[in-house]
Amino acid sequence: MMLAAEEKSQQAYATFAEVVEELKRVGDIGFPIAAMSLVNYLKNMILVVCMGKLGSLELAAGSLAIGFTNITGYSVLSGLAAGMEPLCGQAFGSRNFSLLSLTLHRTILMLLLASLPISLLWIKLEPLMLGLHQNPDISSVASLYCRYALPDLIANSFLHPLRIYLRSKGTTWPLLWCTSLATLVHIPIIIFLTFKLQLGVPGIAISSFVANFNTLFFLLLYMSYPRAAASSKVEPLTLCTPLVMKHRSSGSEWGMLIRFSIQSCVGVCLEWWWYELMTILAGYLKNPRAALATSGIIIQTTSLMYTLPNALSASASTRVGNELGAGEPRKARLSSTVALGLAAASSTVGLVWTTVGKERWGRVFSSDREVLELTMAVLPIIGVCEIGNCPQTTGCGILRGSARTGIGAGINLYAFYLVGAPVGIVLGFVWELGLVGLCYGLFAAQIACVVSILFVVHNTDWEKESLKAKCLVGENYYASSSSGHQQQQPVKCDEESTVVTFIQEKNNNNNKNSELH
Structure with a gap:
């Protein structure tokens, strides 16, 4: 009994070496994410600075448009994508890679569908703001920004799930490098479109979604490179799988993902x-x-x-x-x-x-x-x-x-x-x-x-x-038939x-x- 009690006590408390090892793992995942957030913060500040250089009207309209897009679009897509975190994190831990890949594609499809009503709302920004008795000039310029920013919804519908997918595997350094490279390219692009071509607010909106598409391109390029994929446990063929998988999606699986996504979004x-x-x-x-x-x-x-x-x-x-x-x-x-x-x-x-x-x-x-x-x-x-x-x-x-x-x-x-x-x-x-x-x-x-x-x-x-x-999502995710062969039917749980x-x-x-x- 004393030996059992000592063994239980040792299992209950972590050793110093285990704490240090966990600190290293958290830091290896968290540090690139913190640095990536700073890079994104820098990109957003560049947008605001360029709006200020155009004039007070453009700055006011841009601020209104950015606030509106954050409330009605980016926060919604970010929240919906967060619903895949429990499934992807636990699926990778249990080595259920089929569910991991399937969740990625389902989430991308879900975000693309959610982008449709959001885009309609962005298109109707000007009459909505006029109905709320906002300044007509500010509302007109803000509406122009939202219209040109519509492709950004598509970019974010892919970016958010891909980031969570890679992060679930502990692969965060490539996220930092791809985002940093896209931001470096973003600086000359926004200057060229906004001031050289004199596109003004539309140029700022275009440069914003171009930066996100560049990030997406760099991520896909990284994931398609076999050696990089092998070193970071990323399957190169994962993104080549079509959104409509060969396996028939059961209602319970979709319901589980949608439930997590709605709760996270809220x-x-x-x-x-x-x-x-x-x-x-x-x-x-x-x-x-x-x-x-x-x-x-x-x-x-x-x-x-x-x-x-x-x-x-x-x-x-x-x-x-x-x-x-x-x-x-x-x-x-x-x-x-x-x-x-x-x-x-x-x-x-x-x-x-x-x-x-x-x-x-x-x-x-x-x-x-x-x-x-x-x-x-x-x-x-x-x-x-x-x-x-x-x-x-x-x-x-x-x-x-x-x-x-x-x-x-x-x-x-x-x-x-x-x-x-x-x-x-x-x-x-x-x-x-x-x-x-x-x-x-x-x-x-x-x-x-x-x-x-x-x-x-x-x-x-x-x-x-x-x-x-x-x-x-664990090892018993697929049930076995009486003959011992594995069936592609999820266990009700x-x-x-x-x-x-x-x-x-x-x-x-x-x-x-x-x-x-």
């Missing part, structure tokens, strides 16, 4: 839209000009700070999904613990930066005295919010990796809209704290979110999640049957222990 959009809501509310404050300008600085600041949490979230989702798919619940728990520890440490970076460097960072965007004073007042609050935002975002990655996307969506709904929004409105308008009050609303939302997610992660039964992963199996295995283990005793 969670992503609810968080993205809250920042846009704060910007809209800032326009109704007593000094809307300074409030809106500062709100724009806040959006740029949070977007830059989001690179670290986003990288940790992606790493946690990949590592947890891989280990659960491989039937290693102990390693999955270790991955989540290490990721949350890194998140807690990295959150201090944002706090120090926005507190110590608040004045210098504010002067990067504006020299207006009112805007600077308001910016210096709210940036420390945004830095404190980062203490909750980084672990919260990482926790969402853990939930995605363990196929619990619905829990994350529910937490975002109540935290941002049932806690954060009321607190921000009361403090901002009733107590007349202005934009500072709205930022305190964001702080309340982040606290509610991080406490809820940490509670869920802390109370996770990793053995149960491992069994669910095995039932979802729901959460209830998994829980029953888990309880039965636990009871069997308890009975064995009692017999030994």
Whole structure:
């Protein structure tokens, strides 16, 4: 009995070498993603700078168009694509490569279909903005940007799934190199189209989707190269498979992917839209000009700070999904613990930066005295919010990796809209704290979110999640016939049957222990 207890204790706690090894794995996945996010941030800043060079009308219209496309298009596609993370991560861990490839193609097809209603909405931007009594000149130029940006929906419909597909295999360095190369090419293209050919706002929109198509081209080129594919565990022929597979897609498989995608999309959009809501509310404050300008600085600041949490979230989702798919619940728990520890440490970076460097960072965007004073007042609050935002975002990655996307969506709904929004409105308008009050609303939302997610992660039964992963994408994914030959029919597996199996295995283990005793 004492030997069994010691063995159980050794299994429960990770050794120092295991923690170091996990840190290396998380860093190898997360560092290229963080660097890639910085490169994308640089590309977006180039767009805004070029709009500013064209004039105040183009800058205002471009800002409106970018905000509109983020809300109605890019956030939706990004959220829908995130639904493939639990399937791809766990499928790769269980070596179910057929499901991994099938999920990639299904997600691409789903995003292309979702792009159709989004494109119709982009085409109707001008009458929609005029109906909301927006400035006609600004609405006209913004509508022009959206029309020329329509091909970007196609590019993102391929890019998002491909990035998740490669990341699920731990292949993230090629993502960084391809994105960086496309951004380097993007700089001369945007200058040539916008200023040399004098296309103006259409030139900026065209250069944006050209950059994404270049990234897509470089990724496909990399994946088609056999030696590179072999070294990064990428099958060269995967993308050559047609979208309509030879195997008939069962309704349950499609339903599972769509359910994960909708839940992920809701969670992503609810968080993205809250920042846009704060910007809209800032326009109704007593000094809307300074409030809106500062709100724009806040959006740029949070977007830059989001690179670290986003990288940790992606790493946690990949590592947890891989280990659960491989039937290693102990390693999955270790991955989540290490990721949350890194998140807690990295959150201090944002706090120090926005507190110590608040004045210098504010002067990067504006020299207006009112805007600077308001910016210096709210940036420390945004830095404190980062203490909750980084672990919260990482926790969402853990939930995605363990196929619990619905829990994350529910937490975002109540935290941002049932806690954060009321607190921000009361403090901002009733107590007349202005934009500072709205930022305190964001702080309340982040606290509610991080406490809820940490509670869920802390109370996770990793053995149960491992069994669910095995039932979802594991080795028993295909049933065997009575003759012993494998059939191409998926095993019916729901959460209830998994829980029953888990309880039965636990009871069997308890009975064995009692017999030994």
